[in-house]
Amino acid sequence: MRNKFEEQLERLHVELIQMGALCEDGISAAAEALLQNNPGLAQTAIDAEREIDQKEREVENLCIKLLLQQQPVAKDLREISAALKMISDLERIGDQASDIAELVPYVHLEEGTGLHIGDMARAVIRMVTDSVDSFVKRDLDLARAVYTADDKVDALFDQVKQELIGMIAKDASRGEQCMDLLMVAKYLERIGDHATNVAEWVEYSITNVHPDKN
Amino acid sequence: MTKRIFRSILAVSLAVLLASLLLIVGVLHGYFQDSVLADLTIRTAYIAHGIENEGIGYLEEDLPGGCRITLVDTDGTVLYDNREDPAQMENHADREEIHEAAMLGQGRAVRHSDTLSEKTIYYALRLSDGTILRVSDTEYSVWRLVIQAMQPMALVLVLAFVLALVLASRVSRQLLQPINALDLSQPGDQAPYEELAPLLGKIRSQNRQIQKQMLDLKQRQEEFTTITENMSEGFLVIDQETRVLSYNSAALRLLRGSVEGPAPDTAFALNREAGFRRCVEDALAGRRREELLEKDSSCRQVIASPVEQDGAIAGAVLVVLDVTEKEQRESLRREFTANVSHELKTPLTSILGTAEILQNGLVKPEDVSHFAGNIHREAGRLIGLVNNIIKLSRLDEGGPTTTWENVDLYQTAKSALDRLSAAAEQRQVTLELRGDPVQVHGVPQIVDEILYNLCDNAVVYNRPGGKVCVTVEDTGKSARVMVEDTGIGIPQEVQSRVFERFYRADKSHSAGGTGLGLSIVKHGAAYLGAKVTLESEEGKGSTFTLIFPKSSI
Numbered sequence: 001m002r003n004k005f006e007e008q009l010e011r012l013h014v015e016l017i018q019m020g021a022l023c024e025d026g027i028s029a030a031a032e033a034l035l036q037n038n039p040g041l042a043q044t045a046i047d048a049e050r051e052i053d054q055k056e057r058e059v060e061n062l063c064i065k066l067l068l069q070q071q072p073v074a075k076d077l078r079e080i081s082a083a084l085k086m087i088s089d090l091e092r093i094g095d096q097a098s099d100i101a102e103l104v105p106y107v108h109l110e111e112g113t114g115l116h117i118g119d120m121a122r123a124v125i126r127m128v129t130d131s132v133d134s135f136v137k138r139d140l141d142l143a144r145a146v147y148t149a150d151d152k153v154d155a156l157f158d159q160v161k162q163e164l165i166g167m168i169a170k171d172a173s174r175g176e177q178c179m180d181l182l183m184v185a186k187y188l189e190r191i192g193d194h195a196t197n198v199a200e201w202v203e204y205s206i207t208n209v210h211p212d213k214n
Numbered sequence: 215m216t217k218r219i220f221r222s223i224l225a226v227s228l229a230v231l232l233a234s235l236l237l238i239v240g241v242l243h244g245y246f247q248d249s250v251l252a253d254l255t256i257r258t259a260y261i262a263h264g265i266e267n268e269g270i271g272y273l274e275e276d277l278p279g280g281c282r283i284t285l286v287d288t289d290g291t292v293l294y295d296n297r298e299d300p301a302q303m304e305n306h307a308d309r310e311e312i313h314e315a316a317m318l319g320q321g322r323a324v325r326h327s328d329t330l331s332e333k334t335i336y337y338a339l340r341l342s343d344g345t346i347l348r349v350s351d352t353e354y355s356v357w358r359l360v361i362q363a364m365q366p367m368a369l370v371l372v373l374a375f376v377l378a379l380v381l382a383s384r385v386s387r388q389l390l391q392p393i394n395a396l397d398l399s400q401p402g403d404q405a406p407y408e409e410l411a412p413l414l415g416k417i418r419s420q421n422r423q424i425q426k427q428m429l430d431l432k433q434r435q436e437e438f439t440t441i442t443e444n445m446s447e448g449f450l451v452i453d454q455e456t457r458v459l460s461y462n463s464a465a466l467r468l469l470r471g472s473v474e475g476p477a478p479d480t481a482f483a484l485n486r487e488a489g490f491r492r493c494v495e496d497a498l499a500g501r502r503r504e505e506l507l508e509k510d511s512s513c514r515q516v517i518a519s520p521v522e523q524d525g526a527i528a529g530a531v532l533v534v535l536d537v538t539e540k541e542q543r544e545s546l547r548r549e550f551t552a553n554v555s556h557e558l559k560t561p562l563t564s565i566l567g568t569a570e571i572l573q574n575g576l577v578k579p580e581d582v583s584h585f586a587g588n589i590h591r592e593a594g595r596l597i598g599l600v601n602n603i604i605k606l607s608r609l610d611e612g613g614p615t616t617t618w619e620n621v622d623l624y625q626t627a628k629s630a631l632d633r634l635s636a637a638a639e640q641r642q643v644t645l646e647l648r649g650d651p652v653q654v655h656g657v658p659q660i661v662d663e664i665l666y667n668l669c670d671n672a673v674v675y676n677r678p679g680g681k682v683c684v685t686v687e688d689t690g691k692s693a694r695v696m697v698e699d700t701g702i703g704i705p706q707e708v709q710s711r712v713f714e715r716f717y718r719a720d721k722s723h724s725a726g727g728t729g730l731g732l733s734i735v736k737h738g739a740a741y742l743g744a745k746v747t748l749e750s751e752e753g754k755g756s757t758f759t760l761i762f763p764k765s766s767i
Contacts, residue, residue, distance in 0.1 A: 007455070010455060010457070010479070010480070011455065013479070013480065014455070014456055014480045014482055017480065017482040017483060017486060018482060018486075018491065020486065021482065021486030021487075021488070021491060024486065025488050132486070136482075136483045136486075137475060137476065137483070138476075
């Protein structure tokens with residue numbers, strides 16, 4: 001019986017990694033679609049979102065089954081409850097990546113506008129990758145690195161906001177564009193927050209202490 | 215062991231107890247009966263004497279008790295009994311002892327009572343008047359004795375039980391102590407008991423066998439590890455649940471990016487790229503799959519094959535190859551082919567156009583020579599290009615089939631500059647040659663080709679009024695040729711690319727040339743074992759330095 005439990009826990013671990021990887025794919029595809037103005041890649045991100053939703057349901061079922069059938073305690077219980085929390089954050093990351101992808105046809109990022117939205121996207125992708133990595137490697141330092149990266153992303157968001165205000169002031173006809181870009185920046189900032197949440201749940205499952213830094 | 219010893223001890227003591235009991239009871243029983251009988255005989259004789267002398271009245275006297283006395287007439291009628299009323303008693307003539315006494319003068323009999331716990335011993339004596347006197351005494355039977363002995367027996371039994379318990383544990387402890395003290399991994403020759411010697415011998419030989427097998431296994435494992443660790447290809451075996459069963463460090467390096475870190479439990483902990491996931495999923499579904507993983511600048515190829523066992527898929531074997539260089543070479547080759555076709559097409563288009571104009575007779579007779587000159591120049595360029603390509607491909611294939619000999623760098627440089635003097639004059643570039651003759655071992659054509667190309671570039675990419683200075687030096691260990699110019703220079707960021715085929719720093723192609731010159735220099739120098747370095751500053755000029763090893767002289 002216990003053996004089966006361990007097997008199921010291992011499967012949970014694998015499924016979570018897969019879900020994390022799907023999120024990475026989704027946000028990378030969305031960011032690339034945005035930066036290279038490639039609607040084909042945008043579709044990849046939207047497809048990834050559907051897969052992520054599917055995965056979320058699978059992992060959720062697995063977690064509930066584990067909780068009901070095995071009645072885990074201590075560390076195992078912590079891991080499963082952290083997994084339950086993590087998947088909702090991962091699912092949100094997937095949603096927001098697909099939201100960004102949906103905006104791609106309406107947004108044309110021209111070179112030389114000096115917008116920091118590309119830096120923001122790269123920083124956020126890095127955060128998502130690091131948060132999933134910290135889970136895979138059970139690496140506390142990496143998880144904590146994600147929190148500090150979030151501060152940078154927040155600062156970048158403010159910067160992008162200022163830049164967009166400047167753009168509107170210069171040329172009011174680009175207002176709609178700028179609003180869409182602001183939405184993209186906001187989505188990216190939210191993805192950063194969710195990545196931070198994932199990292200926090202990783203820390204919780206390792207140390208049993210949830211770092212409430214939000 | 216304690217239990218068994220205890221049981222044996224208990225069984226033995228029980229058996230001894232029972233046997234001795236039986237023996238004692240048996241012996242004592244006979245002895246008691248005999249003594250009672252003897253006592254009865256004496257007593258009967260005594261009473262008989264009394265009756266003979268005093269008549270039946272003697273019996274009325276108070277006789278020493280314990281016995282039953284009966285007087286029976288010759289016909290069997292009971293005349294007297296000291297326990298019961300004689301009138302009530304039946305005829306005794308057929309009683310065994312009476313009958314015997316009537317016949318023989320005395321008789322005896324032993325009768326067990328109904329309960330078996332008692333027995334009565336009868337002794338009968340015929341008196342002189344024919345009447346028979348019988349005296350009987352009751353004695354406990356053997357069963358009674360046994361039952362009476364039960365209580366002390368039980369006590370003894372309990373004692374035996376306790377003793378057996380204590381003894382058994384002590385004996386077994388004493389027996390086992392030396393056996394427990396034995397070091398089974400290294401049993402010496404000294405067995406604590408002689409009986410254990412064969413067992414120890416067997417253990418010794420088995421130990422040797424196990425050690426040999428362990429050594430074999432270890433060796434095989436080491437061989438396997440050495441092979442896989444020295445493979446530059448990554449190797450990964452996973453089971454149905456993507457658990458990692460076996461891997462080598464190349465797999466960690468290629469998939470995870472670092473060899474350090476914890477051993478991976480699942481394949482996805484190594485890599486989560488979409489291509490890799492597809493490979494794993496397909497292989498576990500029973501399909502072979504190949505994917506290229508591109509991340510940053512590295513490119514890896516993953517080949518995943520399912521492993522079947524008894525008709526079911528038990529896992530997958532993944533091989534990871536580093537194809538970064540291969541991909542780079544591939545892209546270089548594609549670029550080269552594209553460049554060659556482009557470079558060949560440009561002069562041909564020009565020739566074709568000019569020829570077409572000539573053919574249509576649209577050219578005035580005095581301009582024909584100009585157009586023909588055009589064709590001639592373009593054809594010459596084409597031939598030069600093809601020649602350069604041939605030279606390069608020869609160098610690629612291991613060089614021309616010419617022999618190595620001593621070459622004077624100074625003389626070669628001089629002849630190259632001589633051939634370029636006309637072109638230099640045309641561009642108002644002064645040529646200068648410094649240094650002393652230095653001999654190196656090499657292929658004259660290739661050395662000439664290298665120096666000519668370098669000087670040609672120095673002249674062509676120069677500015678009017680510029681200068682080209684060639685210095686040939688002997689630095690002891692090596693020979694050095696420096697070609698300096700005061701030309702347009704090469705921007706820092708493209709300096710690493712100028713040796714590539716068809717690469718031109720000058721995008722407009724205004725200076726002519728094929729784009730293969732420096733490529734020939736690089737390959738020729740590599741063929742001769744020489745080194746080429748480049749120092750350049752944009753707008754000020756470039757210095758190419760060739761260093762020939764002198765050890766090859």
